[in-house]
Amino acid sequence: RLLREDRGGHIVELQDADAIYERPQHPYTRRLLEAIPVGDPAQIRARMAARQKAAEAG
Numbered sequence: 001r002l003l004r005e006d007r008g009g010h011i012v013e014l015q016d017a018d019a020i021y022e023r024p025q026h027p028y029t030r031r032l033l034e035a036i037p038v039g040d041p042a043q044i045r046a047r048m049a050a051r052q053k054a055a056e057a058g
Helices: 015-024 029-033 041-057
Strands: 002-005 011-015
Touching: 002 015, 011 015, 011 029, 015 029
Parallel strands: none
Antiparallel strands: 002 011
């Protein structure tokens, strides 16, 4: 089972791990899972470097 709390320590999601990955209920949990990099590690690093360069350029 996985438990996710908010900043105040309140439980906002408590499910079996498979259920959290397949059907996250809380919007923030969904965003966290969507942020997990998927794909070729070299492509992920290249995208991250491009974002960093763009951020530094302003």
